[in-house]
Amino acid sequence: MSDIILKTEGLTKHYGGVHALEGADFEIRKGEHVAIMGDNGAGKSTFVRQITAVEQRTSGKIWFDGRDVDFAGPLEAREAGIETVFQNLALADALNVPDNLFLGREIFKFKLGPFSILDYKAMRDATLASLEKTGVKIPNVNNPISNMSGGQRQCVAIARTATFHSKLTIMDEPTAALGVQETAQVENIIRTLKEAGEPLILISHNMRQVFDLVDRIVVFRRGRIVANLRKEDTSGEDVVAYITGAKTAPEYADFV
């Protein structure tokens, strides 16, 4: 139990009459990289939104880092150590790299409510250190990120993880909008996270990427978990069969 970083039991989310997520039991250990796969609308993003408290769950329990948690909002989840790279990036285009990394948790020279004075140097130094750690190169961190490519922006979003020593990173389709070279760049960063022993939940549609990067694959279908597969014990066709509903793992059969 002690090396389980996140565990959910019966996690459920209903939007009115729509059962987007139904009784999800999930766990991830320290240092483990787990992929979540499934068709559009299978409940992957809904699952992530409950863990990160972007939405409030209908029912179910969540343990994070050894304790029962009930985060009031995404900031609380982030402060506890869950860092999320959202599908829509969640970056402010007009701001530069350090501003984006520290958005909502700035370092101050002097605290005075909204008029607290920012410590630009400390934030820039921390940014450069974490970019170095993740191997991200950016023309100039002081330029607004509106001038950066999709890959560079994604790297900025991921570099947040390295900056704040998160206990769990969640990436929601981090390479969906990227080109071949940029995808390789992001995948390399994910490998550095693996080497550093940082746990990761990766949502992806890319079978090659999933088999390249993770230890375990969890398949969602119509709001339920239908398979939990170790990478060595499965194959691409197998996973596709679970995603499309051609197959259901025996331990989950009674749900479907």
Place this chain on the structure above:
Amino acid sequence: MSSSTHGIGGLKYDPKKRERPPELNVFIALVAIVALFEILGRLIIGDSFLFNTKDRVDTLFNEQRLKIIILQVSIIGIIALGVTQVIISGGIDLSSGSIVGGAAMITTAFAQSAMNEYGMENVKPILGAEWLDLPIIVPLAVGLGVGLLAGIVNGLLIAKFKIPPFIVTLGMMLFMRGVATFVTKGRPISFLQEDYTAIGAGMNPVLIFLGLAVVMHFLLKYTRYGKHTYAIGSNEQAARMSGIKVDRLKVLIYSIAGLLSALAAIVMSSKALTGQAGMGLMYELDAIAMAVIGGTSLAGGRGSILGTCLGALIFGVIISGFTFMRLDAFYQEMAKGIIIVAAVILDQWRAQKQAAKA
């Protein structure tokens, strides 16, 4: 060296690669407009726009003209400081000019004296004889309170009730203009205390404008308030997901804008020695224009106080330059219109060029 300057995917890292600040373009435009008036002045009317040509005055520049240039834009400039941060946050404020009118009338009603400087008796005080010659702090507090209240109402309606800023501030614009007229049924207010009229005397409006500009520059550039203002204007959803209390921040932004409009009302009425219901009419549009000419993006997220100050100076130079060229006032309005549109076109063109480069 090549291994340390090349990242994954061949992206280069160069700390020396800095962008040209957008304010530089505004400054170049300012210099160009001044130069144009200088050249046209020498060619057409045989006088210098910028330099002193009188033998009996011992200065290099025409200081009188330079003073007037900045004095005539300083009051709208104060409003523009507040409007700038509203636009950066992704909003708009159409009510600033009317808040000037409303705050000017209410403030001057509390700033009346029993007697004017010529010894004439104030026979018909607005609020009654017991409300004359109050301590100076009273009209100031009341005036600032009016601006603050209008700003808070703007902010609450926008943040809590999710009504578009354009509609909310349009409503406030009409409401406050009504308040301005309501106070005296449209009659001007005079017999103002000497303490009060001293506020806007001489070059004080310029000093007040510049002082406030420094404060607002500091707020926007170096505090959490400023950083989050840019953030919500740039990507409100991202700001919310980062844990920024967006609603509370918006109320604060519009409150500060309201306070600045009230300050402009105090300076303006004390300088004019009177409160009038028409004060600040259409100022909201001039203030927005100053911000936009200074590089503030109406889409939100971009702009600066320095840019707005330069935008205000461009305004002042144009008004002064047209007077200097002995051209009618309606040419000024045409020129202002052209410059606003040109500024936005240039800004978009610059942004596109930059996006293509990245």
